[in-house]
Amino acid sequence: MGLTARPLRSALRSAFVASSLALITTGANAQSYQCKMPRALDAPYAERNGPVRVMPVTGYVLALSWSPEFCKGRETRRADALQCSGRNGRFGFVVHGLWPQSGRSWPQYCPTRAHPTGIEVARQLCLSPSAQLVSHQWAKHGACMVKRPETYFKVTRILWNSLRWPDYDRLSRKKGLTAGDIRREFVTANPYWKESQLGVKLDGKGWLEKLQLCYAKNFRPTRCSPRNYGAKDDTAAKIWRGL
Numbered sequence: 001m002g003l004t005a006r007p008l009r010s011a012l013r014s015a016f017v018a019s020s021l022a023l024i025t026t027g028a029n030a031q032s033y034q035c036k037m038p039r040a041l042d043a044p045y046a047e048r049n050g051p052v053r054v055m056p057v058t059g060y061v062l063a064l065s066w067s068p069e070f071c072k073g074r075e076t077r078r079a080d081a082l083q084c085s086g087r088n089g090r091f092g093f094v095v096h097g098l099w100p101q102s103g104r105s106w107p108q109y110c111p112t113r114a115h116p117t118g119i120e121v122a123r124q125l126c127l128s129p130s131a132q133l134v135s136h137q138w139a140k141h142g143a144c145m146v147k148r149p150e151t152y153f154k155v156t157r158i159l160w161n162s163l164r165w166p167d168y169d170r171l172s173r174k175k176g177l178t179a180g181d182i183r184r185e186f187v188t189a190n191p192y193w194k195e196s197q198l199g200v201k202l203d204g205k206g207w208l209e210k211l212q213l214c215y216a217k218n219f220r221p222t223r224c225s226p227r228n229y230g231a232k233d234d235t236a237a238k239i240w241r242g243l
Contacts, residue, residue: 035089035126037082043118044132046139052109055102057145061199061228062098062159062213066168067091067129068242069207075243083129090242092165095127096210097137098156100145104225107144115139116149124153127160159219164189168208172239180233182208197221199230200237208239 068091071084082088100107116138124134134153142152166189174181179202183195199212214224231237 035091035129037088037125037129038122040118040122041131043116043121044135045115046132046135048109048139050108050140052111053105053107054110054144055105055107057100057107057217058103059101059217059222060098060145060215060219061101061224062156062215063096064093064211064213065096066208066210066239067094069203069209069240071242072240079132080130082125082131088129089126091129092168093211094129095124095156095160096133097128097141098145098152098159099141101225101228104227106141108140110144112139112143112147114143114148116153120149120153124156127157155219159213159215163213168239169241172241177237177239178233179231179235179237182211182237182239183233186211193221194223195233196223196229199224199228201230202235202237206236206238208237 067083071080074080074084075086077084083091083094116135121131121134125131128134128137138149138152142149146152146155166185168182168185171177171181171185179200180195182200183198186198187193187195193213197214199210199214200208201210201212203209210230212224212228212230214222214228216222
């Protein structure tokens with residue numbers, strides 16, 4: 001298991017300091033997307049679809065999906081309506097999950113009887129616009145960090161709110177775009193981060209799929225492992241802006 005009460009309070013203070021620094025040192029958030037979600041819903045049950053791995057937590061990854069790429073071809077799919085239909089808003093980056101790490105592997109599906117309430121799930125939907133995804137992330141990852149879904153989601157929101165977003169729509173028009181450009185743009189907007197602490201995941205055709213922000217156990221940014229770092233800086237990249 002990861003955080004207990006005292007280390008959690010210390011980690012939250014650390015993340016809060018980072019959030020305050022971001023607000024002081026950067027300007028307006030360029031990710032100016034809108035979101036309108038229900039205040040409560042029925043929380044779906046997340047089935048386990050992998051082995052149980054109870055391991056000591058050594059760090060964390062905040063995985064952020066680039067929504068226009070995810071929604072390409074999914075605009076009319078009922079299962080993805082919250083995120084992709086446009087009726088609930090437009091999204092840039094969204095939280096795929098907050099993932100505890102353990103050396104070269106990661107813990108998952110730690111035993112728990114706790115399940116998120118409909119209100120807790122709804123509160124996360126502007127960060128992660130899929131009720132099924134929110135419930136799944138708690139079951140697979142959150143239960144290996146903390147005892148309560150509420151705490152897992154709170155930590156996720158604090159980390160999310162500490163970030164400033166560069167204009168990736170503008171960056172997508174850059175000729176000769178590389179994964180290194182994507183990293184540098186993020187670090188310019190978030191000067192307390194270093195490029196070595198940011199993973200960039202591209203699909204097989206070079207389209208941006210995900211950013212992976214690497215944290216130490218105290219929730220301070222740290223160097224990504226090769227597994228989480230993803231594409232090298234000189235790798236050609238593309239960013240889908242949506243239809």
